[in-house]
Amino acid sequence: MSGRRRWLSRLLWAVLVAPVVVCLLAPSLVIIPMSFSRSPVLSFPPSGFTLDWYQRLFTSSEWIASARNSATVAFAATVLSLLLGVPAGLALGLRDWRSKRLMMAFVITPMVIPTVVLAIGMYAVYARLGLVGMWGLAAAHAVIAVPFVVITTMAAARQLDPTLLLAARSLGALPWQVFLNVTLPSIARGVLSGAVFAFVTSWDEVVIALFLTDPTFKTLPVQMWNQLSQGVDPTVAALATTLLGLTTLLMVSVLATSRRPR
Amino acid sequence: MTLGSTSPAGIHLQGVRKSYRGQPVLHGLDLTVAAGEFVSMLGPSGSGKTTTLKVIAGFEQADAGTVTLDGRDMDGIPPERRNIGVVFQNYSLFPHMSVAANVGFPLRMRKVGKQQRQEQIRRALSLVELGGYEDRMPRELSGGQQQRVAIARALVFEPQVLLMDEPLGALDRRLRAVMQLEIKELHERLGLTVVYVTHDQEEALAMSDRIVVFNAGRIEQVGTPREIFRNPATVFVADFMGDSLSLSGNVTANQVQLAGGAGEFALHGMVVPEGAARFLWRSDAVRVAEPAVLDQNGPTLRLPATVITSAYGGDALRLRVRLASGDVGIVTVRDSGQAPPAGSAISVLLDLSTAVALPDGADRYEVAS
Amino acid sequence: MNTVLGSLQGGGSRKPRLPRPAALGMWPVLAVLLVIFVWPTVVIISRSVTDPPGAGLSNFHRVLTDPTVLRFGWNTVRTALIVTAATAVIGYGYAYAIYRAGPALRVLLLFCALLPFWTSLLVRSFAWTVILRDTGIVNWLLLRVDVVDHPVGLLRTPFAVTLGMTQILLPFVILPCYTAMMRFDRDLHLAARSLGARPSAAFWLVFFPVTRVGLVAGSILVLVLSLGYYITPVLLGGPGDQPIAVLIASQVTTQLDWGLAGSMAAVVTAVVLALLALGWRLVARAFLGEEVR
Ligand SMILES: Nc1ncnc2c1ncn2[C@@H]1O[C@H](COP(=O)(O)OP(=O)(O)OP(=O)(O)O)[C@@H](O)[C@H]1O
Ligand SMILES: [Mg+2]
Numbered sequence: 002m003s004g005r006r007r008w009l010s011r012l013l014w015a016v017l018v019a020p021v022v023v024c025l026l027a028p029s030l031v032i033i034p035m036s037f038s039r040s041p042v043l044s045f046p047p048s049g050f051t052l053d054w055y056q057r058l059f060t061s062s063e064w065i066a067s068a069r070n071s072a073t074v075a076f077a078a079t080v081l082s083l084l085l086g087v088p089a090g091l092a093l094g095l096r097d098w099r100s101k102r103l104m105m106a107f108v109i110t111p112m113v114i115p116t117v118v119l120a121i122g123m124y125a126v127y128a129r130l131g132l133v134g135m136w137g138l139a140a141a142h143a144v145i146a147v148p149f150v151v152i153t154t155m156a157a158a159r160q161l162d163p164t165l166l167l168a169a170r171s172l173g174a175l176p177w178q179v180f181l182n183v184t185l186p187s188i189a190r191g192v193l194s195g196a197v198f199a200f201v202t203s204w205d206e207v208v209i210a211l212f213l214t215d216p217t218f219k220t221l222p223v224q225m226w227n228q229l230s231q232g233v234d235p236t237v238a239a240l241a242t243t244l245l246g247l248t249t250l251l252m253v254s255v256l257a258t259s260r261r262p263r
Numbered sequence: 264m265t266l267g268s269t270s271p272a273g274i275h276l277q278g279v280r281k282s283y284r285g286q287p288v289l290h291g292l293d294l295t296v297a298a299g300e301f302v303s304m305l306g307p308s309g310s311g312k313t314t315t316l317k318v319i320a321g322f323e324q325a326d327a328g329t330v331t332l333d334g335r336d337m338d339g340i341p342p343e344r345r346n347i348g349v350v351f352q353n354y355s356l357f358p359h360m361s362v363a364a365n366v367g368f369p370l371r372m373r374k375v376g377k378q379q380r381q382e383q384i385r386r387a388l389s390l391v392e393l394g395g396y397e398d399r400m401p402r403e404l405s406g407g408q409q410q411r412v413a414i415a416r417a418l419v420f421e422p423q424v425l426l427m428d429e430p431l432g433a434l435d436r437r438l439r440a441v442m443q444l445e446i447k448e449l450h451e452r453l454g455l456t457v458v459y460v461t462h463d464q465e466e467a468l469a470m471s472d473r474i475v476v477f478n479a480g481r482i483e484q485v486g487t488p489r490e491i492f493r494n495p496a497t498v499f500v501a502d503f504m505g506d507s508l509s510l511s512g513n514v515t516a517n518q519v520q521l522a523g524g525a526g527e528f529a530l531h532g533m534v535v536p537e538g539a540a541r542f543l544w545r546s547d548a549v550r551v552a553e554p555a556v557l558d559q560n561g562p563t564l565r566l567p568a569t570v571i572t573s574a575y576g577g578d579a580l581r582l583r584v585r586l587a588s589g590d591v592g593i594v595t596v597r598d599s600g601q602a603p604p605a606g607s608a609i610s611v612l613l614d615l616s617t618a619v620a621l622p623d624g625a626d627r628y629e630v631a632s
Numbered sequence: 633m634n635t636v637l638g639s640l641q642g643g644g645s646r647k648p649r650l651p652r653p654a655a656l657g658m659w660p661v662l663a664v665l666l667v668i669f670v671w672p673t674v675v676i677i678s679r680s681v682t683d684p685p686g687a688g689l690s691n692f693h694r695v696l697t698d699p700t701v702l703r704f705g706w707n708t709v710r711t712a713l714i715v716t717a718a719t720a721v722i723g724y725g726y727a728y729a730i731y732r733a734g735p736a737l738r739v740l741l742l743f744c745a746l747l748p749f750w751t752s753l754l755v756r757s758f759a760w761t762v763i764l765r766d767t768g769i770v771n772w773l774l775l776r777v778d779v780v781d782h783p784v785g786l787l788r789t790p791f792a793v794t795l796g797m798t799q800i801l802l803p804f805v806i807l808p809c810y811t812a813m814m815r816f817d818r819d820l821h822l823a824a825r826s827l828g829a830r831p832s833a834a835f836w837l838v839f840f841p842v843t844r845v846g847l848v849a850g851s852i853l854v855l856v857l858s859l860g861y862y863i864t865p866v867l868l869g870g871p872g873d874q875p876i877a878v879l880i881a882s883q884v885t886t887q888l889d890w891g892l893a894g895s896m897a898a899v900v901t902a903v904v905l906a907l908l909a910l911g912w913r914l915v916a917r918a919f920l921g922e923e924v925r
Contacts, residue, residue: 014732085660355822358842
């Protein structure tokens with residue numbers, strides 16, 4: 002290809018890709034300036050500079066309580082989904098057995114069933130199980146988070162050479178020692194990223210939370226949702242910016258650690 | 264029209280240079296491959312064999328120098344218009360196409376009619392003895408069969424030149440031996456020009472009209488298999504072509520002083536320039552006897568040596584030995600049912616008339632033998 | 633010991649059978665899922681035939697004939713199809729741009745593709761409302777360059793819903809496409825070229841068919857997910873642009889018509905599961921790294 006034509010095709014690509022990049026980033030970036038704007042109606046361009054919305058966010062007992070609720074639920078859901086998902090991921094990734102693929106499909110389905118269906122179903126049933134408030138929501142979130150843990154654990158376990166486990170046994174390790182010293186360290190990275198996914202999934206979940214929470218126990222997304230349906234409020238922009246900063250930090254640290262060679 | 268009816272083309276490389284990110288990979292190659300010739304490129308990993316092939320095929324542009332094919336300058340001609348067949352190490356069959364579609368691909372690109380396409384596919388597949396496999400998918404074939412399909416695909420459009428990059432590298436030893444003969448036979452039948460990359464020296468010796476030995480982006484030696492094996496031009500080539508035993512010494516007039524004061528001997532009819540030199544014997548040209556002191560008996564040199572280790576190789580025994588001069592080498596002896604233990608003293612018999620004298624430095628010179 | 637290891641290596645890729653039931657690790661998750669996932673789903677779906685008592689198939693009859701349900705259903709299907717098509721084209725192209733980019737640009741483009749993945753769904757939907765509202769950045773730009781003289785109503789339109797969902801679901805296509813492209817053997821492209829294919833032919837006849845797995849798997853996932861979308865349409869769409877998920881929720885919360893909600897849930901779930909079953913091999917290959925056997 003001649004230099005001129007290569008240059009032209011590059012230009013063409015840039016012209017095609019740039020709008021996609023803008024669309025991918027715009028929603029994340031545009032709220033940042035808005036959260037500092039004096040205007041209470043979120044109009045563009047932002048006017049003036051103020052930290053009022055942040056002050057309102059961080060001093061509001063309602064926002065803080067819901068953030069704490071969200072963190073509690075997400076933490077509990079993560080622990081639950083790890084307890085359930087890691088053994089399952091190991092069973093799926095390490096060994097071959099009959100009807101394994103069917104089981105895999107089954108464990109993955111909570112991820113794709115419309116959350117509204119799950120939400121109303123759980124709404125109808127959980128009270129009968131005594132699963133109300135924090136625990137009900139944590140259990141529900143664990144269900145939709147467990148596929149992530151299973152997938153990442155399974156992927157990590159697949160990388161594990163099964164002869165390694167037998168080699169460890171032949172070198173004198175007991176089964177639990179093999180698990181602690183060989184299996185666990187090898188899948189740790191997969192489990193960790195599964196845990197991060199699980200936490201984020203629960204932290205971010207709205208639909209089920211709308212059905213399983215009540216005014217005395219609201220999560221952050223629910224509080225945000227309520228605020229949005231009442232009208233424009235730049236406090237939400239301040240919250241969104243804060244969350245964006247946190248997730249970017251999380252993402253950069255995950256990217257940075259996954260770059261390290263194993 | 265039958266396969267191979269087009270006349271083969273000669274390839275000529277002149278001063279070809281190539282760098283990747285400022286790192287020179289080819290340092291000005293000159294190489295001529297005659298029409299119809301089977302030439303192997305041999306050399307260690309990373310020495311630039313694949314890169315040379317890519318420059319010939321047009322996958323990479325040389326930074327400097329010219330490539331001509333059949334006398335035509337190939338500069339700026341994209342690979343699809345060079346009419347060169349290429350066979351890759353991992354076969355590179357299109358996984359989503361049947362065997363017939365793979366072999367028919369180049370014909371489709373050349374807008375050959377369906378009727379004629381099928382006829383040519385059939386003929387190409389029968390050439391590699393895969394008639395009846397038309398509808399299989401690549402993953403349903405064994406490694407050897409996949410390789411044959413790749414060859415059929417590279418031949419079906421009657422290229423003037425066939426380039427093969429370690430085509431047998433992924434096959435097991437026995438299948439490789441079978442395929443070597445098949446490829447050689449194909450070459451003889453079709454008479455096209457073949458450039459064949461390998462880093463298996465036995466394969467190169469068995470198949471080629473000529474061998475090009477690469478080392479770090481330069482051509483170390485070009486010659487017939489016999490020349491390369493018996494008369495390596497450099498220590499590198501000698502080492503690369505198989506087991507050997509060599510002595511380093513210093514040549515003055517007609518005398519050679521061995522390194523480390525291990526002795527001296529007279530050159531018998533050999534013409535070697537003065538200075539540091541190495542005298543090299545292929546392992547099978549060395550005989551072994553009971554221990555004795557340095558003793559030159561006519562053109563035969565008798566040197567004491569110590570066995571370091573031995574390896575059983577079926578009909579022969581490979582001994583790694585250390586000479587009094589400190590030189591370490593390998594000699595091959597007939598297996599007599601018992602390997603000499605490590606540390607045992609033996610003596611090696613070296614016939615000066617079968618020796619190859621090599622410069623001990625970087626330069627090379629021709630030896631009158 | 634040597635023989636044990638030796639025989640294992642000789643066995644090739646087959647994993648050795650260990651004693652103990654191999655699926656033991658699955659039991660806890662299966663038990664829990666049965667109680668807190670399967671049971672609620674079954675309950676809600678069974679409401680379709682039990683509510684009101686003796687309903688039989690009457691609720692399904694309503695689903696298929698009621699104009700409101702049909703309108704919401706059509707909204708859902710239309711949006712899902714448009715979003716799937718848009719994410720397929722844009723996602724594949726974007727993945728190809730990442731694939732062809734140099735190392736530095738590649739990291740940047742990957743970051744841009746992943747950032748939305750990590751950003752809260754609610755935050756992103758909210759951000760689109762900020763962008764698209766009458767006093768938002770798009771209308772500001774349009775007014776500034778005098779394309780229009782009064783704000784164009786972008787928010788609360790089907791366009792806003794489609795745009796928002798496309799952006800939110802794009803990573804589900806980009807990532808599997810990119811993975812498939814990274815696995816593509818460059819030699820296949822060179823082989824095609826040496827066999828006489830021009831770059832465009834090599835792309836369409838070899839590169840695209842080989843990397844299509846990622847595209848199909850990603851598109852199935854996007855289709856399935858967009859059929860159940862709730863948040864984004866509510867925030868970005870107008871009253872007439874709402875999907876079936878919103879109708880299901882409102883039947884439960886305001887109409888207390890569990891029978892109709894249940895039957896709509898049954899239909900959506902059935903469609904989703906059927907689509908997934910159809911594409912399961914490809915989805916499993918692209919997202920779970922399962923080899924097709
Ligand atoms: N695309 C590339 N970018 C950067 N460096 C490259 C590239 N291709 C090859 N090289 C470098 O060029 C040198 C020669 O590579 P080449 O593939 O020609 O070696 P080779 O002789 O074919 O080796 P092998 O026997 O391992 O196939 C190597 O050092 C390699 O690292
Ligand atoms: Mg190579």
